[in-house]
Amino acid sequence: MRFMMLMIPKGYETAAPGTVPDAKAVEAMMKYNQALQQAGVLIALDGLHPPSMGARVSFEGGKPKVTDGPFTEAKEVLGGYWMIDVKSKQEAIEWASRCPGSPNEVIEIRQVQELSDFPEDVQKAASGFQEMQAQAGQRAK
């Protein structure tokens, strides 16, 4: 099964544009990434620039409305993710527990949906989804 490990660093919601983790933190994280890779479970990973460099599009009242970052009202924002392939949720939890996270960081573990998880009508509505993933290349680096 595939799981996303979503890294949620507290404080990232107000981080200045261009904020990047320091070399020491990256070094520790690279060791962790390496451990995931050496165990043959790592499928994909990415880090995200802070929300102050991004934007949000909301649809209140049925119309798109753009808000530039930072999003002061946001309690939690993403800092990055790993996608791993493991046998169980427990194994994903075990891997997340090994992350050299700092006290302000939270990792949320979420299973990746497979088409087969859906009832037939949803599967039908979603047909062509994987073809789309192929064209967009969204699931791979």
Add this chain to the structure above:
Amino acid sequence: MTETNTHRAIDAVWRIESARLIAGLARIVGDVGLAEDLAQDALVAALERWPESGVPDNPGAWLMATAKHRAIDQLRRRSLLDRKHQQLGHELEARQEEAVPDLDAAIDDHVGDDLLRLMFTACHPVLPTDARVALTLRLVGGLTTEEIARAFLVPIATLAQRIVRAKRTLADAKVPFEVPRGAELGNRLASVLEVIYLVFNEGYSATAGDDWMRPALCEDALRLGRILAELAPAESEVHGLVALMEIQASRSRARVGPSGEAILLLEQDRGKWDQLLIRRGLAALAHAEALGGILGPYALQAAIAACHARARTAEDTDWPRIAALYEVLGRIAPSPIVELNRAVALSRALGPAEGLALADMLSSEPSLKSYHLLPAVRGDLLDQLGRYDEAGEEFRRAASLTRNARERDVLSERAAACARKAASARTTA
């Protein structure tokens, strides 16, 4: 944490840690079988203690320390060589000085080398193939005897026996716990790759039983391959095998129909192919190619699989390139099965008659006598040529030869379809 949760956590820890644990212990005690017993003892200790104490911060280090204590006890009791004893005590002290070893320590050390040694030992040629497979899944894959037995549809007792016998064989033959060097390396690596691919294939196209696929085995093989690619990054064929497995696995969802029936490559809904695995496969193939030298058999098969993966529709398939790749493959790894595949590629590139000419040359091949895919391919080509009676005959033969129930259904259906076409051809004539 409830007791069930702790047990689940222990399962997960075991899956992550067991191979490194066994590998590290095997380096110290020089015996894979003993190492596994020690690791199992540590697991039992964890099952006893952790439900009360909670899972320790560094469960891997806890298991290793516990196993080493047991090792010292055992060695004392067995009064084995004093030298070995001292070495072990020394290692243990060294470990304890590190206090709580962090992730760095767990990754550094000899872990990589030890794991590689473990793979080579579990796949040692002194063992029969089925024992190599069982031992690799158990020692390196972290599977339980029950899981392996279930995956291979073998009684648990049989499989347990197989593992016990394999461990004894390794001990009796005094197989050293090492990575082979020089001329030996090539053959030994081939054995490791063969075992991993065997596991994959048993999952991908089950040779026996009612299910067309057993995906868990594919995943286990992929994981083993990915681990090996990290351990032996300079070996082109390792990346070739990983590429081949990633690309084949990318089709898993597309090759089984709603009622469990097999769907063959060219009929598959390519929208169901897993693009993430395809990309990983193509990247691994590029890696194998970038290492230079002549491509080996796995990389060539991966290159063939990549031709299919790149084609948006079955009609877009680059059959001339596939036929050419099969020809190269046939030269470095001659086999009637490769020739049979080349016949299929030729038929697609040039027409069914060309393919049939090559397939016919294979009908006298003794090793293909009871291989169901030869009549299946001949049936398909004869069908395309409108020779329905002969085609039906071939499909019936193929159906009687396959051991897979789902595949038998597909082949029987094709035989029936040929009979219908033959009948309607006769009425219109």
